[in-house]
Amino acid sequence: GDSVTQMEGPVTLSEEAFLTINCTYTATGYPSLFWYVQYPGEGLQLLLKATKADDKGSNKGFEATYRKETTSFHLEKGSVQVSDSAVYFCALSDGSGNTGKLIFGQGTTLQVKP
Amino acid sequence: KAGVTQTPRYLIKTRGQQVTLSCSPISGHRSVSWYQQTPGQGLQFLFEYFSETQRNKGNFPGRFSGRQFSNSRSEMNVSTLELGDSALYLCASQQGGGRTEAFFGQGTRLTVV
Numbered sequence: 093g094d095s096v097t098q099m100e101g102p103v104t105l106s107e108e109a110f111l112t113i114n115c116t117y118t119a120t121g122y123p124s125l126f127w128y129v130q131y132p133g134e135g136l137q138l139l140l141k142a143t144k145a146d147d148k149g150s151n152k153g154f155e156a157t158y159r160k161e162t163t164s165f166h167l168e169k170g171s172v173q174v175s176d177s178a179v180y181f182c183a184l185s186d187g188s189g190n191t192g193k194l195i196f197g198q199g200t201t202l203q204v205k206p
Numbered sequence: 207k208a209g210v211t212q213t214p215r216y217l218i219k220t221r222g223q224q225v226t227l228s229c230s231p232i233s234g235h236r237s238v239s240w241y242q243q244t245p246g247q248g249l250q251f252l253f254e255y256f257s258e259t260q261r262n263k264g265n266f267p268g269r270f271s272g273r274q275f276s277n278s279r280s281e282m283n284v285s286t287l288e289l290g291d292s293a294l295y296l297c298a299s300q301q302g303g304g305r306t307e308a309f310f311g312q313g314t315r316l317t318v319v
Contacts, residue, residue: 186304192298
């Protein structure tokens, strides 16, 4: 079945460092890909999305490109801030488009130190 | 535009009891999905309702059930609670079809003692 694999955390970076969180997926059909972020005690917030191959999603300095050839959707940010500390989830939608179900990776905790 | 509202935010129940959680989606959204989040299993899909019909179901026992009303509000029920049901339950609201982004509520933290 469809699945998402994320790099294990925690990831600890200094402020202004470059961030990469790896995400690879296995899917049938034509899924959309998403990155969600979860702050302590909160639900998930959509960070960015991409709906087809070679699409680049971007928001708040974060970027990810839908790579069908490598089945990847890696999250990047050029300069992280302390406020970016959170748990990041990569997710894919059902490839058939017939359901809103999302499949999530296990989450990667990011800690940014001043 | 109001976001997704889940009530209550916190619940403490005793093993063997039952519990009902509520979710009000974003106005105009017809799809509501429920997820269970635990440290060990991560985020797992419970079920999805679309226009009052269950459209998809995850791999959970029959003790977990849900429904959706004509105004798209949804409830999920867990009967005969077990300690392992302690989790954060998240509701997600989507406009309609698949492949669209889901908007999440803040969740209901259920603790079973």
